[in-house]
Amino acid sequence: MSNGNRQVLTGHQVVANAMRQVDPDVVAAYPITPQSEIVEYFSKFVADGKVDSEVITVESEHSAMSACVGSSAAGARTMTATASQGLALMLEIVYIAASMRAPIVMTVANRALSGPINIHCDHSDSMAARDSGVIQIYGEDAQEAYDFTLMAQRLAENEDVLLPVMVTLDGFTLTHTAQVAELLPDDTVTDFVGEYEPLYPLLDVDNPTTQGPFDMPDYYFEHKLQQVEAMNNVPEKFLEVQEEFSDLSDREYSGLFESYRLDDADYAIVLLGSTAGTAKVVVDELRDKGKKVGLLKPWMFRPFPAEEMKEALKEKEAVAVFDRSLSFGSSGPLYLEVSSALSHEDNKPRLYNYTYGLGGRDIAEGHIAEVFEDLENPDLESKMHYINART
Amino acid sequence: MAEFELKKYDEVPIGGVVTGGATPELNETGDWRSNRPIFDEDKCIQCLLCWSHCPDASFYIEDEEVQGIDYDHCKGCGICAEICPVDAITMVPEGEDSEDE
Numbered sequence A: 001m002s003n004g005n006r007q008v009l010t011g012h013q014v015v016a017n018a019m020r021q022v023d024p025d026v027v028a029a030y031p032i033t034p035q036s037e038i039v040e041y042f043s044k045f046v047a048d049g050k051v052d053s054e055v056i057t058v059e060s061e062h063s064a065m066s067a068c069v070g071s072s073a074a075g076a077r078t079m080t081a082t083a084s085q086g087l088a089l090m091l092e093i094v095y096i097a098a099s100m101r102a103p104i105v106m107t108v109a110n111r112a113l114s115g116p117i118n119i120h121c122d123h124s125d126s127m128a129a130r131d132s133g134v135i136q137i138y139g140e141d142a143q144e145a146y147d148f149t150l151m152a153q154r155l156a157e158n159e160d161v162l163l164p165v166m167v168t169l170d171g172f173t174l175t176h177t178a179q180v181a182e183l184l185p186d187d188t189v190t191d192f193v194g195e196y197e198p199l200y201p202l203l204d205v206d207n208p209t210t211q212g213p214f215d216m217p218d219y220y221f222e223h224k225l226q227q228v229e230a231m232n233n234v235p236e237k238f239l240e241v242q243e244e245f246s247d248l249s250d251r252e253y254s255g256l257f258e259s260y261r262l263d264d265a266d267y268a269i270v271l272l273g274s275t276a277g278t279a280k281v282v283v284d285e286l287r288d289k290g291k292k293v294g295l296l297k298p299w300m301f302r303p304f305p306a307e308e309m310k311e312a313l314k315e316k317e318a319v320a321v322f323d324r325s326l327s328f329g330s331s332g333p334l335y336l337e338v339s340s341a342l343s344h345e346d347n348k349p350r351l352y353n354y355t356y357g358l359g360g361r362d363i364a365e366g367h368i369a370e371v372f373e374d375l376e377n378p379d380l381e382s383k384m385h386y387i388n389a390r391t
Numbered sequence B: 001m002a003e004f005e006l007k008k009y010d011e012v013p014i015g016g017v018v019t020g021g022a023t024p025e026l027n028e029t030g031d032w033r034s035n036r037p038i039f040d041e042d043k044c045i046q047c048l049l050c051w052s053h054c055p056d057a058s059f060y061i062e063d064e065e066v067q068g069i070d071y072d073h074c075k076g077c078g079i080c081a082e083i084c085p086v087d088a089i090t091m092v093p094e095g096e097d098s099e100d101e
């Protein structure tokens, strides 16, 4: 059981506190809305002597992740945080971090990618990174962002994984709002995350290594297969870490996604992030009216829990997959995953794709209720549906 | 070129890490050079600027003096010829002068 304390904190403060408790050796970051305050609060902790980290202020996110890769290769526990354009600029090096098996934990405060320039939430930034080799975990609220930041540390550094982990929280909706969150005691986190023992620390001069070398066609493929295997190891390790974490907090985590009143539901919505909070209210209201509706909220998007999700959804009548980003000329990224997971099922549910919330566009309970109503219609068109957009 | 047995994905260290150090000794990487630095021992004043600037550590040094150039690793970038204060290094097109080979 937890001896932690419940506090009213913003998403920024919660993540900064998680970082303080993890006590990384190095944090390299560059400010960008809506992430900036995370590293600001963290830097204050460093300046006040509350944490012993080296903060490297760099001139761009490309440099931030480059510094992180160097620091991680040296053998230091390393963290960073970014958003939107910052992640886009960083992306080249995120691929390299993953390929060099650098267990960097990074927060992404989800924000729309330009253009048009916009500072509000959608998932186009993290979705652009989905093929980089980074593990992706999406949080619904500040509490989940805190919990997953701590769990991410263990997952990233697991010897069968050794990959960077991205923990996301919706920009503004979660970063800038005050919420009740429970922080674990500092020593509980210290024990939970443990000491980091790097596999090939570059600074170990008695055991010299070459890191990040050039690969000819004769080895590139094999090194990529190593990343594939590491990614395949993630679900099992994530569940183990969740179990351990659940024991020391008041929160129950046991799965790659959260199922909310889903088991006996005929109609389901699948979506990522903070909108799940609104969707749960709608599910409760419709359940009170006797409707068999439910929600599936993936925590983990990379690796994608296809098998588990197929089992959870295959008996449903109809499923609406909500995407908060576009893949121009195709369906939304979450829809494609769910569709692919169900593709070999004979009696699969009717499946629909809804795009919502681009550039911070509001989504209200009524919009979600309408989708559940849509789903009851067997003749519902299978085109892309746009929620709360002036089509 | 040294011969290596090609290994399976799970038989090599992860992340492309090469363990053991001194790996350049196993790989001759100077074979795509198009210009070759020629070292003139008589002009050399042993300032070692070439040695400290060469990006490929291709100067043979003994008793703190330049002995010659390691053509198995030199890429022919010409930095040494640029930096040498007494023009003791000249760049010639590869193949035109093969002394010191």
Ligand code: SF4
Residues within 6 Å of the ligand: B037, B053, B054, B055, B056, B057, B058, B059, B069, B073, B074, B075, B076, B077, B078, B079, B080, B081
């Ligand atoms: S040409 Fe370049 S690589 Fe070759 S010895 Fe001179 S500095 Fe070194």
Ligand code: SF4
Residues within 6 Å of the ligand: B043, B044, B045, B046, B047, B048, B049, B050, B051, B066, B083, B084, B085, B086, B087, B088, B089
């Ligand atoms: S820079 Fe020129 S003078 Fe100096 S050591 Fe090299 S070759 Fe000799």
